[in-house]
Amino acid sequence: MKILAINSSIRKHGNTERIFHLMEQSLLKIAKEKGKTVELEYISLGETNIEPCRGCRFCFEKGEEFCPIKDNLTLIRRKLQEADGIILGSPIYVEDVNGPMKNLIDRMAFYCHRPSFSGKSALIFTTSGAGSTKHALRTMRNALSTWGFYIAVEYRFRMGGSVIAELDVIQKYSDKVNKLATVFFNSIDNNKPLHPTIYSYMIFKIQQTYWQKESSKRNKLDYEYWKTKGWLEPFCDYYIDHKCLSIKSKTARVLGKIISKFFV
């Protein structure tokens, strides 16, 4: 399986990178035990040229290929499409993800309108100095969920302000990382995205209600995208064919409709 690991920390050999390395070792071990292979590719946002979004809305209104910025985002998008699963790791800066992570999320905002990653699993984590709130995880979870990802695991690592020695990280977090990596690995191996959570269903329902209400004249591109995919059909309840207890999808359908009344 192919996994793309995106580290948004700019500090080289920092705490976030330490957790990524531990995660990689765990994944390789799990794969070996199961007689499978894992190919893990890193992207360090500190070393990747991703300019800030200019707010021109060309991606929303004309298509992402009309983005006036020509940088490494195209490469990252291609790698995301090729991966079976992704790991996003960010240090906490002032109670949220750091700038490079938010910048990446903003540049890919058009995926919130045109989800493209259904069927893929994600693991998200943060590293913080003190005990941070869940705000940063929510930032990443909300973005990835609306892009279609299945969030298999999320975790907040409390590391301290200084970089922790590699041996200490291993001692403190080996077991935890191993558990998270196992859930993530199995989610890809067992095709867990075919068993959406109530939360994923609701996200779909809320998006669907929005696009069903939209006239085809405004936001034509997004509307056509949803229509072509068959996602606007009343019986359609998720991006992909899936296996799920109908009680779960029915509950999500009702909850999604109620939430849509307030936000859509």
Ligand SMILES: Cc1cc2nc3c(=O)[nH]c(=O)nc-3n(C[C@H](O)[C@H](O)[C@H](O)COP(=O)(O)O)c2cc1C
């Ligand atoms: C500008 C800045 C802001 C930070 N804000 C917070 C914060 O709000 N809460 C917290 O617990 N840690 C905060 N930290 C600490 C980092 O989140 C923590 O040390 C993290 O593990 C750093 O990861 P890195 O070494 O991969 O960059 C901050 C660090 C910096 C440099």
